[in-house]
Amino acid sequence: MELILELKNNLNSYMEDLKEMNEFFYNNPELGNEEYLAKEKYCNYLKKNNFQVEENICGIPTAFIGKYESTKKEGPKIALLAEYDALPEIGHGCGHNILGLTSLGAFLILKKYVEEYGGSLFLIGTPAEETNGAKVTMVENGLFSDMDVAMIVHPSGKGHYRSSTSQAMEALKFKFYGKTAHAAGDPYNGINALDGVLTLFASVNALRQQTLSTSRIHGIISNGGLTPNIIPDYAEAKFYVRANKLKDMEELVKKVKNCAKGAALSSGTKLEIENYEFSFYDMITNKTLSNLYENNLKKIGVEEIFEDEGLGSTDMGNVSHQCPSIHPYFPISSKEITGHSLEFAEASISEKAYEGMEEAILALSMTGIEILKDKELLKNIKEEFNKK
Ligand SMILES: [Zn+2]
Ligand SMILES: [Zn+2]
Numbered sequence: 001m002e003l004i005l006e007l008k009n010n011l012n013s014y015m016e017d018l019k020e021m022n023e024f025f026y027n028n029p030e031l032g033n034e035e036y037l038a039k040e041k042y043c044n045y046l047k048k049n050n051f052q053v054e055e056n057i058c059g060i061p062t063a064f065i066g067k068y069e070s071t072k073k074e075g076p077k078i079a080l081l082a083e084y085d086a087l088p089e090i091g092h093g094c095g096h097n098i099l100g101l102t103s104l105g106a107f108l109i110l111k112k113y114v115e116e117y118g119g120s121l122f123l124i125g126t127p128a129e130e131t132n133g134a135k136v137t138m139v140e141n142g143l144f145s146d147m148d149v150a151m152i153v154h155p156s157g158k159g160h161y162r163s164s165t166s167q168a169m170e171a172l173k174f175k176f177y178g179k180t181a182h183a184a185g186d187p188y189n190g191i192n193a194l195d196g197v198l199t200l201f202a203s204v205n206a207l208r209q210q211t212l213s214t215s216r217i218h219g220i221i222s223n224g225g226l227t228p229n230i231i232p233d234y235a236e237a238k239f240y241v242r243a244n245k246l247k248d249m250e251e252l253v254k255k256v257k258n259c260a261k262g263a264a265l266s267s268g269t270k271l272e273i274e275n276y277e278f279s280f281y282d283m284i285t286n287k288t289l290s291n292l293y294e295n296n297l298k299k300i301g302v303e304e305i306f307e308d309e310g311l312g313s314t315d316m317g318n319v320s321h322q323c324p325s326i327h328p329y330f331p332i333s334s335k336e337i338t339g340h341s342l343e344f345a346e347a348s349i350s351e352k353a354y355e356g357m358e359e360a361i362l363a364l365s366m367t368g369i370e371i372l373k374d375k376e377l378l379k380n381i382k383e384e385f386n387k388k
Contacts, residue, residue, distance in 0.1 A: 075119025133315025
């Protein structure tokens, strides 16, 4: 109890700063890889509070790392992750404004305990979660390979949700090439690239019945020709293909590609397939770490933790294949609201959001302290990870 009070007092001294930053991000939403204002705000704040700051991480201009290492002794390496990208039109409809600040809050609080018990602390600013997830590049550069744990807590509508799975995802672009002709005068001299796209959609729709009920294939026509009286010589579709497990997704991707090859054959078009964004792995929650976080939520009075279905994808999945990770959710509203909406963005600056944020920061901090103090606990967390 004493510790909780101590942490609450400590957090109180930062709360006004966190709120100010949250509203600044809300009022200045930036798309993925364009989060220059947000990055600057974070870096300036970290420098002001005497943390080491590295910028331009893995060649990504809007990524950063805030660092604190114990001068006295070695110990666990704890990574807290911050996202701060927004969505087109609806701004912070995924609440990444408040997401990153939850990690910052825990980072500020944990400094004292790293000083006391040893170890090192990282606040990693990871751009573009909604598109070309920077965590993928960071994982490829080995940034997480020697972390002992990585934690991130995402906002949700009502209630705390358990860290569960997320879907593996691949982003595919299908480019069909044909030949122009007058659509009324001599259509028989043309090769209709749009037919390639339309047949692809029809084949994918037929494929749906043979997929797992949890798999998702969703696409748009990103180029369907110029005008009705020209047979289009170019047409293009973008798809996301998702499944709960990486292996299932890879199988499904093969089938979707076959749909496109069939569509090219029947329409007489030439086909090119490319990945237009990074692929995300499925999220593997470290149960030992997740239980620790949940017990700490209960200690501060959270009564119920809900089960998450794990639909949707995140680049945190890639991190979870590198080191023990969790990705739970904290409430920002007293009613159910859907993500990626204007309503969700508005809720992210409400009093309810700050209550949820405080709970998440306290539970993250308590979890961090236990990891720093208890070597046996970290051993169990890593044993579980190594088994997988
Ligand atoms: Zn989102
Ligand atoms: Zn999100």
